[in-house]
Amino acid sequence: MLTIFITAVVTLVVVLIVANLSSGEKKIEHKIERLYASDDPQFPRSMSLLLGPPVETGNRFEVLVNGDEIFPSMLDGIRSAQKTITFETFIYWSGEIGEQFAAALSEKARAGVAVHVLLDWVGSKKMDRRYLRMLRDAGAEVIQYHKPHWTGLGRMNDRTHRKLLVIDGHTGFTGGVGIAEEWTGNAQDEKHWRDTHFRVEGPVAGHMQAVFMDNWIKASGNVLHGPEYFPKIAPAGDGIAHMFSSSPSGGSDDMQLMYLMAITAATHTIHLASAYFVPDKLTINAIVEARRRGVQVQIVTPGNHIDTHTVREASRAGWGDLLEAGVEIHEYQPTMFHCKLLIVDEYLVSVGSTNFDSRSFKLNDEANLNIYDREFAKIQTAILRDDLAKSRRVTLEDWQRRSLREKLVERVVALLDSQL
Secondary structure (H helix, E strand, O other), rough: OOOHEEEEEHHHHHHHHHHOOOOOOOOOOOOOOOOOOOOOHHHHHHHEEEEEEEHHHEEHHHHEEHHHHHHHHHHHHHHHHOOHHHHHHHEEEOOHHHHHHHHHHHHHHHOOOOEEEEEEEOOOOOOOOHHHHHHHHOOOOEEEOOOOOHHHHHHHHOOOOOOOOEEEEEEEEEEOOEOOOOHOOOOOOOOOOEEEEEEEEEOOOHHHHOOOOOOHHHHHHOOOOOOOOOOOOOOOOOOOEEEEEEEEEEEOOHHHHHHHHHHOOOOOEEEEEOEEEOOHHHHHHHHHHHHHHOOOOEEEOOOOOOOOOHHHHHHHHHHHHHOOOOEEEEEEEEOOOOOOEEEEOOOOOOOOEEEEEEHHHHHHHEEEEEEEOHHHHHHHHHHHHHHHEEEEEOOOHHHHHHOOHHHHHHHHHHHHHHHH
């Protein structure tokens, strides 16, 4: 009898682990054929139609570098709100900046602005519970996404990693930043991280609002709509862009599809900034093929200053083919490098929450903004060059000279690639 009981318990545990770690969807298994270059009108057409919303014109974009620029702009946006604020984030921790956001959001809720806050349960575990009480007492709606419950154990590995703030339906913010002290300052030391965020005005802000609503409906069952959330938006500039999302519950491969299509269409340059760079074999092959047709590829990723060393070890384990093909890999030296940015041919700029790893491609809820603008792309390339100047290039010889201990650790952590 005891044996039967133990067997049943073990079976249940195995079933729960499989349900927890599997996305349940087929992966992209075949390389994408190169049918057009990035300067062909078919490129943005295919990208927009395959990934969801069509591209929108009439937008204006502003790049915000590090916390000293990012947080004041976000807080100013919150304080300017007249009708609605929708806010979704993965990391929200205790500290002075967390206090400032909770106070600003609470103040607007008390003033009658409809405030909706969606926090990932895992990412907000270090958040002072007092902030939640402050927000709710002020009248804000606050939901913690996929908080563990026995009825939804299969969803525990599905985290919302999206970073979205939308003001009155017409102004949005997205990028890599979380709400924590690590993102404050100007990347001046090891305790202050390097990151970039973006402020957006124009019709594409409606796409950002729709992405927020995707998870808000899943978490609350309530549909927020009408002109307060989706107003008619006048053109704010002449920028072309679209916002799209991915989730294990639908379209989990969209982010990897976007990267593969962009890499495949590249003709001259690929610049990639990634906090967690753990590409799978299919993506590595796409990058190697780009190098073979003469595309310059430069990648910036964290060095020794990284919050998850397991990811760095898994990343370095797969660099051989890339380095042999002539891909430049640079490790940022001053502090943790948390940027998430792709620039192709100084034309496409893709920014948002997505890391270059299996967790972002397959397991997390992610959101990215694709901007098709050569002048804007040149600005981002210049910022990346500054990051490159603060980075150390890893050569093939450096990689081959790794210690035996490093190689053994890399082999072990590489087994976890699907969860990193």
